Amino acid sequence: MVKLQIVKEKSWRFLALILSAILIVVSANHNFAATPRTTEILWDTYGIPHIYGKDAQSAFRAFGWAQMQSHANLLLRLYGQARGKAAEYWGEEFLESDQWVLTMGVPNRANSWYQAQSPAFKSYINAFAEGINTYAKAHADLIDDEVEIVLPIKPEDVFAHLQRVLYFTFIVNPQQVADNTHSQPEAGSNGWAIAPKHSASGKAMLLANPHLFWSDLFLWYEAQITAPGMNAYGATLVGIPVLAIAFNDSLGWTHTVNTHDGWDLYELKLADGGYIFDGQVRPFTQENLALKIKQKDGSFVEQPLIVKSSIHGAIVQEKPGKALALRVVGSDRPGVLQQWWDMAAAQNLREFQTVLQRLQLPMFTVMYADREGHIMHLFNGLVPIRQEGDYKYWEGLIPGDTAKTLWTKMHPDADLPRIIDPASGWLQNANDPPWTTTFPTAIKADDYPAYMAPRGYMPFRAQRSAKMLAEDRKISFAEMIEYKHSTKMEVAERILDDLIPAAQQYGDELTRRAANILATWNRQANADSRGAVLFSFWWQEIDEDNIFSIPWSEKSPLTTPDGLKDPKSAVQALQIAATKVEKAYGKIDVAWGEVFRLRSGNLDLPANGGEGDLGIFRVLNFAPSKNERFQAVAGDSYVAAIEFSQPVTAKALLSYGNATQPGSPHISDQLPLFARKQLRSVWRTRAEILAHLEQRQAF
Structure with a gap:
C-alpha cells in the first residue's frame, strides 16, 4: 500500500513536470507569435494587408510600404497638395488648393507638430515615411512619372496631410468659407452600438459605416496591424499612418461626422492699415509668399501670395473697410495620430476613456462597444467655451471688434455630451445631434450650453436608424447586417x-x-x-x-x-x-x-440605396452620367459589423476595393458584393489569413 502511494506520488510529479514543460513551450511560442523575429505583410485575396511588425517602428514602416503598393500615385499626389506645392508640380488647376493650404499655415504647423511628438512616436512617423520611400525606390517603374517629384517623403508631410484632411476639409473647407455656411457635407456616416441586453447572442455589437466620396482624399484603406501590444483591424484614410476606425479582441469604435462647430468667421472693421479690437487699432501680421505655377510648356511663373492674420486667425476675404478672419480649433493639439494609435491599443473602457480625455481629436462622434458589454456614445471634439449665443448665432458672421466674442479655451472632456450603457440597450448616430442617440432620451440638450449642438429636427435617415434598433428587441449579428443594407425610404x-x-x-x-x-x-x-x-x-x-x-x-x-x-x-x-x-x-x-x-x-x-435625405439608411450619392443615368460617387464606403464574441466575429466591405494603383486586381473587386448587399468575412488569425493568402512580403 505504501509502495503504491509512492508510485502515485512519483507519477503525479512526473505529470506535473511534463505539464510545466508544455506550458513553457506554449508560452515561448506565444511570445514568438506576439514578437516575430522579422516583419512581414500577408496580403489576403482582397488586397488587405495584414502587417506583423517585430516592433512598432517596423509595423509603421510596413504600413507605409503597404499604402504605396495599393495607392502610390494617389498618396504622393495628396502629399504634394498638403505641401502647398501642387501647382508647382502639376499646374494651375491646383493653384486654389495651394492658396488654401498656405493661407491656413499648414506646412509651417506641420513642422511644429512633428517636433512636438514624443521621441518614440516621432520614430514611428519617421518609419512610416521611410516605408513610403523604400517602396518608391524599389518600384519606381510602378509609379507615375508626374508624381515622383514629390519624393522623397518627409515625416512632416504626414502631419501636413493630416491637417489638410482633418482640419481644412472635414472641419472647414474653402466652399464653406466662401458661402459662410456651416452646413454638413453631402456625405455622412452611420454608427451603431448594441449592448448585450439588446443582442440576440448576449454579446455587444458595433456597426461602422462612414459615407464619404469615392475618390481623392476621402478614400478609406483597410488593414490589420499587429505589433507588441497592438493587434487592431480597421480602416483609415489614405496617407494617414494609423487606423481611424478599428477594433481589437476587446473593444472597437467608429466615427460619425458630428454636428460640431469648430470654426467661425469674424468680421473685422479696418482702420489705419489694421483692424479695430476693443477700441484700439491692431496691426495685421503678414507673410509674403511666392507661388510657383507650372505651365503647359514646362516653364514656371511666380505669383505672390500675401497671408495676413489677425488675433482671430487668417484673413480669408478683404473688402473696402472690412475683412473676414477664419478661426479654427485645434492648432495647439498635435497629438491626433498618437491618440488614434493608443485608442487601438486600449483593452477596456477605462483605458479607452483615458486616451479620449487627451482631446486631441478635434471632431467626430465616437461610437464604442466592448467585450465586457459596455457601449458608449461620445460627442467628441474641441468645442470652444463661448460667452454668449446659441448654435445658430455662431453659424453667422461674428463681430470681431470685441474680446467678448473671441474664444480661446476649449471645453474639457468632462463637459462633452456622452452616454454609457443606456437603458435602451442601443445607441445610434446618423449625423444627428447627440440628443437623439437613443430613446428614451439619455443625453438632454438642456444640460449643455446652447452652442454645443443644434436643437430641433431629427433627419429622416436618423429616424430610420433609430426605428430599426427600437423595433427589434433582440438583434442578431445577421439581422444587424440586414438592417445596415436597408433601402427603405x-x-x-x-x-x-x-x-x-x-x-x-x-x-x-x-x-x-x-x-x-x-x-x-x-x-x-x-x-x-x-x-x-x-x-x-x-x-x-x-x-x-x-x-x-x-x-x-x-x-x-x-x-x-x-x-x-x-x-x-x-x-x-x-x-x-x-x-x-x-x-x-x-x-x-x-x-x-x-x-x-x-x-x-x-x-x-x-x-x-440612395440619398440620406430620403431617409435611406443604405446611403448612396449619385452624379449625372450619360443616357439620363446616374452614377454612384459617394456614400457607403467602409462597412464593418463586429460582434464581441470569443473569438470576435466580424464582416466588412470596402465598396470600391482596397487599391487605386493601376494594374492592381483589387480596384473595385468588392463592388459586385456591394451590389448584392453582401459583406465579406474578416480574416484576422494567422491561420485564416494564410488560408486566403495572395502574397507574402518579408522585411
Whole structure:
C-alpha cells in the first residue's frame, strides 16, 4: 500500500513536470507569435494587408510600404497638395488648393507638430515615411512619372496631410468659407452600438459605416496591424499612418461626422492699415509668399501670395473697410495620430476613456462597444467655451471688434455630451445631434450650453436608424447586417398615405397612373424597386421645407414631420416628375437599378440605396452620367459589423476595393458584393489569413 502511494506520488510529479514543460513551450511560442523575429505583410485575396511588425517602428514602416503598393500615385499626389506645392508640380488647376493650404499655415504647423511628438512616436512617423520611400525606390517603374517629384517623403508631410484632411476639409473647407455656411457635407456616416441586453447572442455589437466620396482624399484603406501590444483591424484614410476606425479582441469604435462647430468667421472693421479690437487699432501680421505655377510648356511663373492674420486667425476675404478672419480649433493639439494609435491599443473602457480625455481629436462622434458589454456614445471634439449665443448665432458672421466674442479655451472632456450603457440597450448616430442617440432620451440638450449642438429636427435617415434598433428587441449579428443594407425610404413611409389619395383626386390621367405605381411600390430603393425613381424625382420637385403640415417635434421625434401641407401643389409636382420620368425612360415604373448605376472600369452594375435625405439608411450619392443615368460617387464606403464574441466575429466591405494603383486586381473587386448587399468575412488569425493568402512580403 505504501509502495503504491509512492508510485502515485512519483507519477503525479512526473505529470506535473511534463505539464510545466508544455506550458513553457506554449508560452515561448506565444511570445514568438506576439514578437516575430522579422516583419512581414500577408496580403489576403482582397488586397488587405495584414502587417506583423517585430516592433512598432517596423509595423509603421510596413504600413507605409503597404499604402504605396495599393495607392502610390494617389498618396504622393495628396502629399504634394498638403505641401502647398501642387501647382508647382502639376499646374494651375491646383493653384486654389495651394492658396488654401498656405493661407491656413499648414506646412509651417506641420513642422511644429512633428517636433512636438514624443521621441518614440516621432520614430514611428519617421518609419512610416521611410516605408513610403523604400517602396518608391524599389518600384519606381510602378509609379507615375508626374508624381515622383514629390519624393522623397518627409515625416512632416504626414502631419501636413493630416491637417489638410482633418482640419481644412472635414472641419472647414474653402466652399464653406466662401458661402459662410456651416452646413454638413453631402456625405455622412452611420454608427451603431448594441449592448448585450439588446443582442440576440448576449454579446455587444458595433456597426461602422462612414459615407464619404469615392475618390481623392476621402478614400478609406483597410488593414490589420499587429505589433507588441497592438493587434487592431480597421480602416483609415489614405496617407494617414494609423487606423481611424478599428477594433481589437476587446473593444472597437467608429466615427460619425458630428454636428460640431469648430470654426467661425469674424468680421473685422479696418482702420489705419489694421483692424479695430476693443477700441484700439491692431496691426495685421503678414507673410509674403511666392507661388510657383507650372505651365503647359514646362516653364514656371511666380505669383505672390500675401497671408495676413489677425488675433482671430487668417484673413480669408478683404473688402473696402472690412475683412473676414477664419478661426479654427485645434492648432495647439498635435497629438491626433498618437491618440488614434493608443485608442487601438486600449483593452477596456477605462483605458479607452483615458486616451479620449487627451482631446486631441478635434471632431467626430465616437461610437464604442466592448467585450465586457459596455457601449458608449461620445460627442467628441474641441468645442470652444463661448460667452454668449446659441448654435445658430455662431453659424453667422461674428463681430470681431470685441474680446467678448473671441474664444480661446476649449471645453474639457468632462463637459462633452456622452452616454454609457443606456437603458435602451442601443445607441445610434446618423449625423444627428447627440440628443437623439437613443430613446428614451439619455443625453438632454438642456444640460449643455446652447452652442454645443443644434436643437430641433431629427433627419429622416436618423429616424430610420433609430426605428430599426427600437423595433427589434433582440438583434442578431445577421439581422444587424440586414438592417445596415436597408433601402427603405422613411420619407415615403411618412407621406405616401396622403400623396396617393390626393393624386387620385386632383391629378390627370398620367398622375393617377403615377399614384397607382406608388401604391404598389415597396417603398424601397432596391435595384428592382419600381416606383422609387418616380418618388425620388417627385422629391426633387417639391419644397422640402414647406411640404409637411405637421412640423418635427421633440415630443414625437420618430413620427414627425407628417401630413401634406398643400396637397394640390404636391400633386402638381408629381405630374411634373411623372412627365420627366416617362420622357427619359419611356415608362414611369422604371426600375431603380436601371437608372442608378455602380460603375468602375468595365463594371456597370445596378445600384441599390440612395440619398440620406430620403431617409435611406443604405446611403448612396449619385452624379449625372450619360443616357439620363446616374452614377454612384459617394456614400457607403467602409462597412464593418463586429460582434464581441470569443473569438470576435466580424464582416466588412470596402465598396470600391482596397487599391487605386493601376494594374492592381483589387480596384473595385468588392463592388459586385456591394451590389448584392453582401459583406465579406474578416480574416484576422494567422491561420485564416494564410488560408486566403495572395502574397507574402518579408522585411
